Amino acid sequence: MDGKKLEYKGEEALKELQKLTSEADKVQYELLKAILTRNNKTEYLQKHMKGFSMNDVSVFKQKVPVITYKDIYPYIQRIANGEDSSLISGHPITEMLCSSGTSGGEPKLMPSIAEDLDRRTFVYNLIMPIMNQYVTGLDEGKAMFLYFVKAEMSTPCGLPARTVLTSYYKSKHFKTRTRDLYNDQTSPDEAILCDDSNQSMYCQLLAGLIHRQQVMRLGAVFASALLRAISFLERNWLSLCTDIRTGQLNRMITDSGCRSAMSAMLKLADPSLADEIENICSRRSWKGIVCDLWPKAKYIEAVVTGSMSQYIPALEYYSRGKLPLVCTMYASSECYFGVNLKPLCDPEDVAFTLLPNMGYYEFIPLGENETYGNDDEEISTDTLVKLVDVKLGCYYELVVTTFSGLNRYRIGDVLQVTGYHNRTPQFRFICRRNVILSIDNDKTNEEDLHKSIMAAKRLLEPYNALLVEYTSYADTSSVPGHYVIYWEIKHCTPSVLDKVTSPFGPKVLEDCCIAMEEDLDYIYRRCRTHDKCIGPLEIRVVKPGTFDSLMDLFIKQGASINQYKTPRCIKSEAALKLLNSNMKACFFSPRDPTWNP
Template identity: 90%
Template sequence: MDGKKLEYKGDEALKELQKLTLEADKVQEDLLKSILTRNKMTEYLQKHMTGVSMSDVHEFKKKVPVITYKDIYPYIKRIANGEESSVISGHPITEMLSSSGTSGGKPKLTPSIAEDLDRRTFVYNLIMPIMNQYVTGLDDGKAMFLYFVKAEMSTPCGLPARTVLTSYYKSKHFKLRSRDLYNDQTSPDEAILCDDSNQSMYCQLLAGLIHRQQVTRLGAVFASALLRSISFLERNWISLCNDIRTGQLNSMITDSGCRLAMSAMLKLADPRLADEIENICSRRSWKGIVCDLWPKAKYIEAVVTGSMSQYIPALEYYSRGKLPLVCTMYASSECYFGVNLKPLSDPANVSFTLLPNMCYYEFIPLGESETYMDEDEEISLDRLVELVQVKIGCYYELVVTTFSGLNRYRVGDVLQVNGFHNKTPQFRFICRRNVILSIDSDKTNEEDLHKSVMTAKRLLEPYNALLVEYTSYADTSSVPGHYVLYWEIKHCTPSVLDKVISPLGPKVLQDCCIAMEEDLDYVYRRCRTHDKSIGPLEIRVVKTGTFDSLMDLFIKQGASINQYKTPRCIKSDAALKLLNSNVKACFFSPRNPTWIPL
């Protein structure tokens, strides 16, 4: 597909969206034929489709297997070491995209071709036309989006190896965004493109504060990154105010691009603005701080689905619940998939319309128990269904075929169909397939773990305490093994109007332990109560800032601040060592959870 056909903006973009979703079946069929025609001479397709027409869709579906990353990795490794792209792709592989690496334990490398940037830009160009249907006046101000790049690496043959967002931010597409009326951002490109995340964060927050009266929307890619920025602001607002008051940039900013851009933005001292910010930030309580610092903001944009929904209460606390939480799109390192056509919907009801021109989609139907399918399980080809064949209410695992050489690749996302837009299904993101806790015959996936944590954390609310972050670990060092939850808890400073409350005591945390166990599934509760094969669930409360340190650890190991998601199940020895070194107190479930034999 020619990149020129993807350069739609404004009303044209919405018209193209309507056309694509009305003709989803035809678009998908044509796209698969195009992929097969282009990649017909690749070693991979020749291996599986020898002796047939390479544009034969039927033969593709009959003979090409469903794969996981470990199946395609040998081919990717060969290209990374210098072999021709024709191993898997009919077009040159221009870069390798690195995943966040926090779900499966280490980053994966995904091949990418030049026109993939056109496809990503097509998705980005849909966002504002969709938002403009629901929110007015966005062209009257600036966007304060906190974006970060990760230092690039190279494969042995010299191909760039970087995150998908770093790739986009360093592309001509991102640089040309300023021509769009709706892409007037507070942060200069020099601050966004700074490899030092602390300097980048400082400069982007400074720029956002300087333009505080012009900000009409704000956010970050993931909710966790936005909350990390607020935490950074709590620690550095005095220095930021001093920069604005004196018109002189803090000496900690040593990056030449940042110094030049931010010094030009500061220009003159502005004591009045500094006083305004100081008066807000020096309050006892930071409840509603986002609305107070950026009073004209109309919404917060960030991923708040899946495990990111953990951060919704914190975002609502800092925005006093006044700003809608908007999740605009669904994407991964492998491919950008779809958009949210109802961006102001409640985060719990967010669904994404998959765009038929991004890749060829297939789906593995899942029963409830199959949500936990092992990635090593062989998938029967006649089990797969096409995009327009999925059924409302049913669960599926996503499989994609891309122009860059992924053929029938299991992305690892579990989705549920909850509607259609024209002929195109809309999906709710459920969880990542391979994030589970297991001690015995129990299998706790990310969604179930998250649901139980959400149930338990409500017990903290009467004590003005907020669960900032959590992760888990299956501790099998003793018999029986048990689930360990690491919790970082923030004790919110009450405003003068709040009533005096009792301190958070040990019994409350013990109650949280049993509340989680009561909310976990039948098999877990049977193992705990009847089989005695799982020990009492444990909550380890860690020091403030521990999860920031955990993020720093993963960033040092290759993760991106932009794409980082706290791993909900820890598999890294170094990460466990860090968490355990910051434990303040431990609490165990005081009794067995309820279990009734079937």
């Protein structure tokens, strides 16, 4: 596909979106045919389609199996070691994209070709035209987005190995982005491209504070990254104010690009601005701090779907509930998929319109209670459904075929069809398929765990306490095994929370334990109450800042700050050791949950 066909901007981009979604079936058919034409001489497709017409879509659907990462990994490894890209792709593999690796296991390497950047840029170019339909005046100020890169690695043959966002931020597409699409951004590129996350965070927050009266929108890729920035600001606002007051950049900033860019931005001392910021940040309560520091901001942009939805209360606390939480797009390392055409909708109503020109989509039908799936189960190709044939309200696992060499690859995301835009379905993201807790016959997926957490955390609200982060662990070190849930609680009134988590006041947290169990599914409750193969659920309350330390641990092990998502199920011994070493108190469910045979 000619990359020039993807260079749409502004109103032209919206017109192209209308055309694509009106002809979804045709676009999908032509795209798959183009992929097969491009890649028909690859070793992978020859293996499955040899002897048949290599451009025949029906042959592809009959002969090429549905795969997971372990099936394609040997080919990726061979290319990483120096063999030709033609193993899987008709165009040269230019880089390997590292998945975050924190949702479903170890980081994965995904093949990428040069024109994939054109596809990603096409999606980015849609965002502002869509937003401008709903929010006026965005071109009158700046955008404060906190973007981060991760230090690159190389494969044995020298291919860059980096995250998809690092790839984009270091590309010419990002460097040549235009004002009409992105607004002027507060962060200089030098700060974004600094691979020391602390220096990058410091400089980007400093830039955002300097331009506080011009910021029209703010955010980060994931909600968790924005909350981490607020936590960083709580610890460093005095230093940031000193920089603004004196016009001198803190000595901790040693990166030459950051020093040059930020020194130029500081220019002159501004004591009055420093006083304004200090007066706001020195308040006892930081409720509404985002609105106070950036009073002209019209919305917060971040991913708040799936596991990120648990950050919504914290974001609403810091914005006093005044700023819409906008989730603009749906993407992964494998492929950029779609956009949210109603960006001001409530977070629970976010639905993404899959763009038919990004990749070829197929769907594995799932029952409502089968969203956890299994990597090892063989999927019959006869059961797959194409994009325009999905059914409203039904659940599916997404399968994608790309130009870069993924053929019928299971993404691992569970989606629900919520509606249509023209002839193109819209989907709600439900969960990652493999993030589950399991002790015996129970299988608790990410969404069910999240729902049970939300049911329990409401019991904290009368105590002015806020659940800011959680993860879980299936503890099978004793018999029977049991679920362990780690909670970090923000103390809006420290003395009250101390009472809640003290040995003298365990009832509230014990009630939270049983509330979670009552909200888990039938199988779990049967295993707990009747079969007695699962022990009482345990909540371990950890010290403030523990989940920041957990993130630091994963970043040190190779995760990207930009793509980091707190694992909802912990398997790492080092991570468990960190969590347990920061435990303040533990509480167990005081009784069996109700269960009716």
